[in-house]
Amino acid sequence: MAADVVIVGAGIVGAACARALARAGARVTVLDRGSAAAATSAHGEGNLLVSDKGPGPELELAQVSLRRWVALAQELADELGPRFPSIEHEAKGGLVVVTSADGLAGLRRFAAAQRACGVEAVEVSADGARRLEPDLAPGVLGGVHYPQDAQVQPVAAAEALLASARRAGADVRTGAEVTGPLLGADGELAGVVTSRGEVPAGAVVVAAGPWSAEVAERLGARVPVRPRRGMVLVTTPMPQRIRHKVYDGDYFAATQSAGEELQTSAVIESTRGGTVLIGSSREQVGFDDRLRTEVLAQMARRAVAVFPFLARTNVMRSYLGFRPYMPDHLPVIGPDPAHPGLWFATGHEGAGVGLAPATGDLLAAQLLGLETPVDPRPYAVDRPSLAELRPVLTPTEEARP
Structure with a gap:
């Protein structure tokens, strides 16, 4: 049976993760304390760029994503129909x-x-x-x-990804703020507590953009997103x-x-x-x-x-x-080894729109045990470049709501 997954954050990265997971058979709930695609995704230009990335893992992720955006533009148009706003994909260069x-x-x-x-x-x-x-x-x-180099309208693109995720069974809940972890009988992470009640899940994905550090700390973890x-x-x-x-x-x-x-x-x-x-x-x-x-x-x-x-x-x-x-200029995409059941898809800085499709595919593949589109190790939360910036919370700190 597919895992229950809660995604915290209904911006474009969370939306891409939701679509990839839901279409792969997972039961997905997306939570956002505000409206969907109303924060970072609504205040950018929708850039899909390789021009600003030097050789390395970010460029590799961007190249995969750029190809995915070309396919996604057609997939979403076919799936959602002409009455849904265009994501305005444009290969302007x-x-x-x-x-x-x-x-x-x-x-x-x-x-x-x-x-x-x-x-x-x-x-x-x-x-x-x-x-x-x-x-x-x-x-x-x-x-x-x-x-x-290309461009999309970021709010329309995020909304389209969420609409597609809903069609695949995802539940998107806005106005629901995560306030703490939902713990199982043995103290393991078993979902989240929100301002609108408990949401049980086998996995929790933090995709809250620049607010990810705050959400992670409420769940007893740390990630050095600023x-x-x-x-x-x-x-x-x-x-x-x-x-x-x-x-x-x-x-x-x-x-x-x-x-x-x-x-x-x-x-x-x-x-x-x-x-x-x-x-x-x-x-x-x-x-x-x-x-x-x-x-x-x-x-x-x-x-x-x-x-x-x-x-x-x-x-x-x-x-x-x-x-x-992120201090090392790479997103965090994958599980938190120190906190079983906790996952991250965050830290993209200004490249979140461009990297969203590959991020969703990479996150979903890792969570569901499928073949990954790129090597996940450079984006791991416990990578060496973050070791000194991400101390594990003490038991006292973990107990705080």
């Missing part, structure tokens, strides 16, 4: 540009390493970059074009002039930095509605949700340095969200 000779040399080395791993990374000259994006600043010396705040500017609609996801060469360094200080880079793209999304920022300030105008101004200046015409464009709003940051 990415373009990384640089304005210095040193930057160009570094980008060439980075792209060469990616190509050795199977990434399509096409070096372009200054003229080649302008053929792709005619409105680029005069100072752009060249760049690398990534045809595989919130990393990011902000986005949204322009008024205009005729589409930006054809790809375009960012400057500092973006990769910002994603991989462990610094707590503010970091910004230019990330610019158009939406189907005609607006332009401008990012990005990264800073570790806990769950402080106050907008900082100096951060928005810095992002705007960097965007104008790439596309000067944006200086004459009006901004109609801005928003912020929190990414689930």
Whole structure:
């Protein structure tokens, strides 16, 4: 008989896990203290990227996920029908540009390493970059074009995955906050206690994004996920002039930095509605949700340095969200050896949308004893890079509700 599984978190990662498990025959309950896809998933751009990932486990997971998204877009459309909103999967491609000779040399080395791993990374000259994006600043010396980069509408995608999971038998409950563990007769984890009652389960998956550390501690465990705040500017609609996801060469360094200080880079793209999304920022300030105008101004200046015409464009709003940051920049996907029955699918930082399908498939395969799509060891909660950051709770701490 298939295991009962509770998934804590109804964002896009939790939704992907729910769909993969339910379609494999597990009885799944998804819990969220708020609304589905209303937190981190609702405050991102829906990026599906390989361009910002160097050789290693994250790139491998992204490559698997990118292929899965292509299939998923069609699967979900066929399954849910034309009345369900499109997930807006678009293989728009990415373009990384640089304005210095040193930057160009570094980008060439980075792209060469990616190509050795199977990434399509096409070096372009200054003229080649302008053929792709005619409105680029005069100072752009060249760049690398990534045809595989794509995008989805993240809320629509999460809702579609949840709808598909429901069709496979999953139960999605919103407004249900996990307050503690449900323990069996021998003290083993046997489900969760929520603000709406007990939910028995043979396995509990924490997929609560930047709130995963809080949920884990309530269940007597620890995972070193921290919130990393990011902000986005949204322009008024205009005729589409930006054809790809375009960012400057500092973006990769910002994603991989462990610094707590503010970091910004230019990330610019158009939406189907005609607006332009401008990012990005990264800073570790806990769950402080106050907008900082100096951060928005810095992002705007960097965007104008790439596309000067944006200086004459009006901004109609801005928003912020929190990414689930891991100190070693890899998500945690798999069981907690110190707490039987407890599993994690979290810590993707800004790549959760892109990595969600492969994360769901990997989590489901491990939990159900199936063949995994990638080697699970780099994403293990007890991997060496996390050993000093994840002390096991003391018995006294474990007993706290």
